Amino acid sequence: MDSLVLQRVRPSWAPPTLAVLAAITAGVVAQGGFYLPGRILVTALALIALALAWQRFELRPLWLIAGAVAAWALLRAATAGGLADAAGICLALLTLIAGVVVGRGARATDLAAGLTGLGALVAITAWAGVAWRIERWSVLVESTLWRGASTLTYANAAAAVLAACALLALALCTARPSKIQSLLLYLTISGLGATLSRAGALAFALGTAVFLLFGPRRKALRHLIPAALGAAVATAALVPSFPATAAPQPLIALAGLAAGAVIALLHPWFALGLALVGALLVDRSTLDKVLDRRFTLDSQGRSGALRSALETAREHPLLGSGPGQARYLWFDYKGDLVVSRWVHNEYLQWLVDLGAVGLLGLLVLIAALVVLMRRGDVGNPLWAGAVAAIAALAVHSAFDFLWELAVVPLLVGALTGLAAQPRSEEPAVSINGEEPQ
Structure with a gap:
């Protein structure tokens, strides 16, 4: 009963929630926390959030598993090199745990609303980056297409964040429907379209399937269909601005x-009818140029890095090459030799760096997170949205090096904590906004 009373009087936007949202926002603005200054900022803010939620430290098994994985990374770095990369792994694990602790104690609607609002800002900047060719918010890929990237710099990273936030927005639409929530869902999907990320689109599609599996299907589709159709029109209006050989068309983009x-x-x-009318207005020749580059499974960078990584993994299958020690070589679309530190697959990257031992530790950590989420409020739309968002990030991680961005482990941790929240018996926080009869 005491816990119930505490929940009833707990203020909205608690300090730990604000701190973790500030950390995620800082990570998004600081290029995902990919570079050292941004990583330090994200970690520092995550530690502040963790300190504010100190009384909620009750996840001892998760701490032990994450600690064991971090210890292996440091041990492997001590024997093979790569201490800086091992430290990066340890910091990522720390921010992951911080996100879980804070997210589990946060008010679910506050955390979900904050992440959805952040997703809308990322979406708007990514969309504007293409419409006006703002280089701070867009990137020219392979000298052919401008793609929305927002302040994350990397278009696929922006797509990963947007896919997760869009699924949370869908959950909020079903839990507490409003015009504002519908617009936020529409904006995040439109921003995802502006990135032209195939992995992001696949991750969002599979995440949507997960949400429809666990969440209220009819309510979800009632909001998802118009938002997706509207986003299709908004993305179609960006088509003239995507090709590098054409001038941007911001007025057309704004109208769309x-x-x-x-x-x-x-x-x-009605949405379907208007979307079909809008599709008739798209310049077919320009659309064909975009589709020729993006509507394909071919990716020389990914396939080349994948082959090189598999060869490296075969050389050190059990212990790995050491954190950050491997280099991947392949030829790009121009026939030039490319050398990279990262393969576009985080699971394979983990195997190459830390071997089968490290990959096993990662799988145990993932299993612990799944067990934690299964103890949450299963059936709540916000639970389904958080699980769907995590599934989307997990899928996207098989196609990009997302874990190198400090903001991604923190986001995964916050989503895990949100999904792991215990079932609430408090009418004041009912997902339907109504007290039970």
């Missing part, structure tokens, strides 16, 4: 964004 917003607020059948 406005039309998409109208569609997103309509009944699904």
